[in-house]
Amino acid sequence: MSASGLARRAGLDPTTFNKSKRVTREGKLRWPSTESISKVLQATGASLGELVSYISEGAGGGVYRNIPVVGFAQAGTEGYFDDAGYPTGAGWDEIPFPEVGDPHAYALEISGDSMEPVYRDGDIIIVCPHANIRRGDRVVLKTHEGEVMTKLLRRRTAHKYELKSFNPEHDDRTLSVDEVDWIARVIWASQ
Numbered sequence: 001m002s003a004s005g006l007a008r009r010a011g012l013d014p015t016t017f018n019k020s021k022r023v024t025r026e027g028k029l030r031w032p033s034t035e036s037i038s039k040v041l042q043a044t045g046a047s048l049g050e051l052v053s054y055i056s057e058g059a060g061g062g063v064y065r066n067i068p069v070v071g072f073a074q075a076g077t078e079g080y081f082d083d084a085g086y087p088t089g090a091g092w093d094e095i096p097f098p099e100v101g102d103p104h105a106y107a108l109e110i111s112g113d114s115m116e117p118v119y120r121d122g123d124i125i126i127v128c129p130h131a132n133i134r135r136g137d138r139v140v141l142k143t144h145e146g147e148v149m150t151k152l153l154r155r156r157t158a159h160k161y162e163l164k165s166f167n168p169e170h171d172d173r174t175l176s177v178d179e180v181d182w183i184a185r186v187i188w189a190s191q
Contacts, residue, residue: 010039045136046187065099068092069107069124075140076148085129085142085182095124100187102128108140108150115150118166124190125150131185138186139163143179150186 003017068087079089086104151163
């Protein structure tokens with residue numbers, strides 16, 4: 001999301017994070033208040049640790065690494081993930097992305113309109129298999145039958161996952177834990 005979109009989502013003035021507001025007329029750096037940061041964390045559901053991982057160091061930016069990326073439609077075909085849900089095999093491309101602290105993080109490029117209005121054709125989502133999953137998170141999961149899907153986790157119990165579809169034209173799903181090969185959290189999207 002854009003800087004102004006993030007500010008609006010957090011209930012702040014849309015210009016709060018503009019580059020022009022980062023330096024005073026005297027040339028001193030201006031930092032967001034702890035209240036603004038708190039509102040952003042609450043609006044995004046991110047932890048303070050996740051925020052810190054995106055902070056730049058110096059003029060050249062923060063720590064970046066290349067992470068694997070593949071089209072979402074391809075992700076369901078055999079050979080793209082190992083048994084733990086980590087990217088494997090050939091066919092993956094790479095994109096630079098800030099370090100997220102998960103060596104198995106990967107990106108999926110959305111194709112089609114099955115996840116609208118949340119994700120559109122061409123959007124890229126970053127998935128972290130090691131991130132903790134909580135109710136309300138956007139997740140990617142793969143069933144034992146090879147179906148890969150992105151949904152909103154409504155509820156997780158010892159026996160099942162209750163999932164909400166983003167697109168109202170698609171049914172919500174309830175899967176038993178035995179049906180799910182792996183599940184991972186979406187931590188970022190290029191909307």
